[in-house]
Amino acid sequence: MNDLIIFVLLFAATGAGWWLGRRRAQPAALPMPGQYYKGLNYLLDDRPDGAVDAFINALEVNTETLETHIALGNLLRRRGEVDRAIRIHQNLLARPSLPRPHVHQAHLELARDYISAGLFDRAERLLLDLVKDAPEQRRAGQRHLLEIFQSQREWSSAIEVATALLPRRSLLGSVNTEVLSESRQPIEVVLAHYHCELAAELLQAGDIAEARGQLQLALSRDRNCVRASIMLGQLEYQAGDYRQALKVLRKVRQQDADYIPETLPTLRESYRQLDDGPAMRRYLEDCLQAHPSAPLVLALADDIREQAGDDAAAEFLSEQLSHNPSLSGLAGLISLQIGHVEGRVKDNLAVLERLVQGLIAERPTYRCGHCGFAGRQLHWFCPGCKHWGTVKGLFGNHVG
Ligand SMILES: [Zn+2]
Numbered sequence: 340m341n342d343l344i345i346f347v348l349l350f351a352a353t354g355a356g357w358w359l360g361r362r363r364a365q366p367a368a369l370p371m372p373g374q375y376y377k378g379l380n381y382l383l384d385d386r387p388d389g390a391v392d393a394f395i396n397a398l399e400v401n402t403e404t405l406e407t408h409i410a411l412g413n414l415l416r417r418r419g420e421v422d423r424a425i426r427i428h429q430n431l432l433a434r435p436s437l438p439r440p441h442v443h444q445a446h447l448e449l450a451r452d453y454i455s456a457g458l459f460d461r462a463e464r465l466l467l468d469l470v471k472d473a474p475e476q477r478r479a480g481q482r483h484l485l486e487i488f489q490s491q492r493e494w495s496s497a498i499e500v501a502t503a504l505l506p507r508r509s510l511l512g513s514v515n516t517e518v519l520s521e522s523r524q525p526i527e528v529v530l531a532h533y534h535c536e537l538a539a540e541l542l543q544a545g546d547i548a549e550a551r552g553q554l555q556l557a558l559s560r561d562r563n564c565v566r567a568s569i570m571l572g573q574l575e576y577q578a579g580d581y582r583q584a585l586k587v588l589r590k591v592r593q594q595d596a597d598y599i600p601e602t603l604p605t606l607r608e609s610y611r612q613l614d615d616g617p618a619m620r621r622y623l624e625d626c627l628q629a630h631p632s633a634p635l636v637l638a639l640a641d642d643i644r645e646q647a648g649d650d651a652a653a654e655f656l657s658e659q660l661s662h663n664p665s666l667s668g669l670a671g672l673i674s675l676q677i678g679h680v681e682g683r684v685k686d687n688l689a690v691l692e693r694l695v696q697g698l699i700a701e702r703p704t705y706r707c708g709h710c711g712f713a714g715r716q717l718h719w720f721c722p723g724c725k726h727w728g729t730v731k732g733l734f735g736n737h738v739g
Contacts, residue, residue: 391415391423400434405441409448416448421456428452443473450483459487478504494537501530524726531561532719532727535570542570547578565591565598566719566728573605581609592626597731599626600634601717607638616646632734633665640671649675666702670695705730 400408412427431437431445446469453462462483469480481500488497504526534557541550551574557567572588575581588602588609610619620642627635636659644652656672673692677685703713707730712723718730 391426395427395430400431400437402438402441405431405437405444409444412448412452416452416455421452425449425452425456440475443469443476446473447476447479450480454483454487459491463487489533492536494533494540497533498530498537501526501533505530527560528564529727531557531564531567534560535564535566535719538567538570542574547574550574563594564728565594565601568594569598569601572602572609576605576609581612584609585613589622592630596626596630597734599630600632600732600734603634603638616642631663633663633667634732634734636663636665636668637671640675644675649679666695666699670699703733705732
């Protein structure tokens, strides 16, 4: 009987409501003892729905008992008893005598019930009314609307609501920094990712100009949004503006150096299109010195191999591996050597290569810095903790 605790609380709350009503000598607020004992019977018979009905009837709705009704409904929702929470909150809204602020509060709780039940359309209708008509619940309503639009991937609507939630500068120039999204991330960070999501949809539809505009908006909201820079670099590369692609991608180094590896494929292709190998080599060497990572080592080794051959690349890789060991570096070194040996040595190297590749395939490549969620894909929205932009590549020293 896992509902026992919750209904003992219901029972206790009803009793407390009855006692308060009697103590304050308000005969109209007194519950009917019959309903009270009927509820208790339902509880003892393990019939929780009957118990909820009996308690609703026993504890009259008024300004004194409203908080108790709301608290019980919320408790049921948190326990996953959403249907019962909805009945309790709907019961409140069926009372025309309830003062407007209380009606709005019950509306908000009912919207939260609907969200928990996955009834997003109903929740959205309630919240839109609330945002329009109830100034005291507007911000809470907007935050829940944001939650719905985000889960439904309705990015334009999410952008509209998030923009309305942005901190406003006061006349004295101070900014209200309390305004954060549900995940407690700054709203600007979240908003920038919404613009990136919209840009990705526009790119799929082939609307490059609109997508570019959305990515620039993302950067205007959060100038450290690496995702917008990476996407913009890819967009400019596809549009044939290789210099602009490089300009945007090189900014990632200042925004967050942990994301440099994500820029390397488009960056290298852009330098190739411009036929500017020396500039690319200088950039890769600078990055490697300041922010060593396995993908940078491999990119440089690749460049050295193209320019000076396998031996020079192998020498560079061996030297790098001695102070920045990495599995992918080792795999690169083996693949450089395997073409230059024969017989048993070649066979042994092939076995070693398979082993190293197997180890690489087993290891996660990305991890969320907030919740530790690990995987082999870069998720801009962490599936574990629902934070934006907290997943990074594990490409630093001694890994990858
Ligand atoms: Zn996470």
